[in-house]
Amino acid sequence: xxxxxxxxxxDCLTGSWLAERLGVDPLEIDAMRRAGELIGVRKPGxxxxxxxxxxxxxxxxxxxxxxxxRLARAGGMGETRLYEILTAPLGLRGSRRLADLLKEGRxxxxxxxxxxx
Numbered sequence: 808x809x810x811x812x813x814x815x816x817x818d819c820l821t822g823s824w825l826a827e828r829l830g831v832d833p834l835e836i837d838a839m840r841r842a843g844e845l846i847g848v849r850k851p852g853x854x855x856x857x858x859x860x861x862x863x864x865x866x867x868x869x870x871x872x873x874x875x876x877r878l879a880r881a882g883g884m885g886e887t888r889l890y891e892i893l894t895a896p897l898g899l900r901g902s903r904r905l906a907d908l909l910k911e912g913r914x915x916x917x918x919x920x921x922x923x924x
Contacts, residue, residue, distance in 0.1 A: 815894075816857050819858055819860070820857065821858075822858065836856075839868070844868055845868055847886055848886055848887055859894070861893075861907075861909060861910055869914075870914070871909060871917060874914070875889070875917065876889070878922055879921055882922070889921065892905065892920070892921060892924060893905045894906055905917050
């Protein structure tokens with residue numbers, strides 16, 4: 808069980824920071840999230856969206872992200888659950904995650920794992 812001080816989204820980027828980095832309006836970042844082009848999560852009780860950096864390559868969304876989000880949404884999976892699946896350790900003793908496979912370009916494996924959800 809995570810400790811009380813554990814912040815599962817500590818590596819995530821704020822929408823305003825991401826918008827500045829990408830040189831776009833923050834509303835465009837939100838529109839991309841709503842359109843399924845980005846994965847966004849919220850801390851409980853917060854209205855602010857946070858964006859995991861592993862979904863980017865060269866500050867562009869990885870090509871598999873829309874496929875993954877579309878598949879998750881079609882299965883009724885929310886963004887928080889999708890984030891949990893993508894960041895959970897693979898195996899009992901491993902520290903590798905589906906997000907790591909995504910960064911390695913192993914898109915089809917990640918898509919299949921999300922499909923099995």
